[in-house]
Amino acid sequence: MTELNTENVDRIFADCMFLSHEEYEECKKEGLHFFVRSIQNTNVNVGFHTERIEKHRQEIREMLLQLPDGxxxxxxxxxxxxQAACAKDGELWTGFHTEVEKLCLLGxxxxxxxxxxxxxxxxxxxPGGMPYLSVEIEQ
Incomplete structure (x- = not known):
């Protein structure tokens, strides 16, 4: 099982992003791109390579399953x-909102x-001026 921690979130997030502008342009032609609006800066869209998101689907799932029951x-x-900065056990898995955002954007x-x-x-x-999200997979 992929542990919910900063290292795993960073690794998967980095791998799912476009590696270059050229890669983005190539994927755009083939329809292999997906944009998600940033949570912390709603004027920014974050682009992901859909094939690499799919490659990491199970790891993303495993990390999301470690979020609190709510x-x-x-x-x-x-x-x-x-609330996504905590794991099911109530312990913080990260102290940075940027890491929480990366996990949510992957989700x-x-x-x-x-x-x-x-x-x-x-x-x-x-409350807290932040959006509400739900995990759309079975526990």
């Missing part, structure tokens, strides 16, 4: 982005997570 349909239905790009509050204009009204 993120799952049958337990809480979704939770704040801020969204692989369609294993869903944004419950997609309209960024309402985020400032939510």
């Amino acid at each position: 993120f799952f349909k049958d337990k809480g239905g979704g939770a704040s982005f801020l 969204l790009a692989s369609k294993q997570m869903r944004m419950l509050t997609p309209d960024a204009e309402i985020w400032p009204m939510l």
Whole structure:
């Protein structure tokens, strides 16, 4: 099982991004690209190589399954982005929101997570000013 930690999130995130502008242009022609809006800077879209997202699908799944129960349909239905810094056991797996964002973006790009509050204009009204997400896979 792929442990939910900064090293694994960083490794998978880096591998799923485009390696160069040339690679992006080539993949764009073939339809092998996917963009997800950044959570921390909603004016930015993050591009992923769809074949590499698919290659890491199981590892992404394993890491998402380690999030707190509140993120799952049958337990809480979704939770704040801020709660994704903790694992199921309540321990912090990271102290950085950038790492949490990377995990969530991987979840969204692989369609294993869903944004419950997609309209960024309402985020400032939510607790902590961050969106709510749900993990869309069975535990």
